[in-house]
Amino acid sequence: MFLSGFYGHQAAVVRGPKQPFLMETIRVDPPKKMEVRIKILYTSICHTDLRAWKGENEAQRAYPRILGHEAVGLVESVGEGVTDLKAGDHVIPIFNGECGHCPYCTTKTTNLCQTYRVNPFKSVMENDGKCRFSTKDGEPIFHFLNTSTFTEYSVLDSACVVKIDPNSPLKKTSLLSCGVSTGVGAAWNAANVQAGSSVAIFGLGALGLAASEGARARGASKIIGGDINPGKFDKGKEMGMTHFVNPKDISKPVHQISIGKGGK
Ligand SMILES: [Zn+2]
Ligand SMILES: [Zn+2]
Incomplete structure (x- = not known):
């Protein structure tokens, strides 16, 4: 486990509306408080990724960006305060996360968390409004839908990660994300x-x-x-x-x- 940032892994980065997905070598920062860094094993594509790729409206146009929200992966490291996940856990990302204590998470009538509900316009981390991805030159690369899975490593809020049975068929399990x-x-x-x-x-x-x-x-x-x-x-x-x-x-x-x- 290493809680330092690292450079050298690949991600499919989109640099503008309808621009090709470019395989780029990126830097991935360590997870901050209540965040986890996961190694993506499999990822699939959904129409919501394509909408953001097209940049159908102005609020969606945050580039460069790593899209993707259906995946299955392994926890590589956890940030301060994360107690329910550990390195090696099999997980899926959840774009509709749950903080577990807001009025929406604690009522039985909805599961749309006040902080981590579905929001295709959100492009930075909740903690500090910054990105955990960057280029070699330090250019920030934006997040997508609380997840960003078209990358070898991603950083997510732990509220947006769910542990799964390690014996589940990993190739298919990414579809459970969405x-x-x-x-x-x-x-x-x-x-x-x-x-x-x-x-x-x-x-x-x-x-x-x-x-x-x-x-x-x-x-x-x-x-x-x-x-x-x-x-x-x-x-x-x-x-x-x-x-x-x-x-x-x-x-x-x-x-x-x-x-x-x-x-x-
Ligand atoms: Zn989807
Ligand atoms: Zn909540």
């Missing part, structure tokens, strides 16, 4: 699907498929998947969908058709 949790949570928490209910899911990408898994886990009896790409239907079946509708194959608005026995 896609799977978002979809399963949509069915489980937001829609609060009840046993025996019917569920319709529009769009069978990663989120739609995960929403189906959430609905299945809650005991939905009918799960209808809608997509204009019928190539998604086999995967939908695997994730618990029982019926399918392709809006291109019907003449009426999708909410006016009856999807019954056997489905389509």
Whole structure:
């Protein structure tokens, strides 16, 4: 374990809207109070990364920047005050972190932490408003979504890191950081699907498929998947969908058709 900054590891850095991801050698500072430094083992890409890459609005345009928020990694070192994580722990980053003591973290009606809630515009660390990444010449490189995972090493607030079972399949587990949790949570928490209910899911990408898994886990009896790409239907079946509708194959608005026995 080394609590010094180090230079020599690679990161995919974006230097402007829609500019190529450049592999750059960067400096990574040590974790400060209540922060952790993690070695990223696997990372995946999500549309939210692409939005920030495009810089769709002015507030998102913080460059140079290290994007990425779905990953799995190993804790390399921990900053002062971190007691629930240690070097060697397997972890996933959580862009929707939890400080554990603000009014939002302590109520059961929301999990959107006052300090670490989802904020694609945040680009610096909470502690001191600075970056933990820089170039050889000391140019700061901005953070993204409390996480920044397109890098060999990242520094995160410990509130934005969750320990996982070291035996979980690491290559796939990065999806728990965003896609799977978002979809399963949509069915489980937001829609609060009840046993025996019917569920319709529009769009069978990663989120739609995960929403189906959430609905299945809650005991939905009918799960209808809608997509204009019928190539998604086999995967939908695997994730618990029982019926399918392709809006291109019907003449009426999708909410006016009856999807019954056997489905389509
Ligand atoms: Zn995402
Ligand atoms: Zn909180």
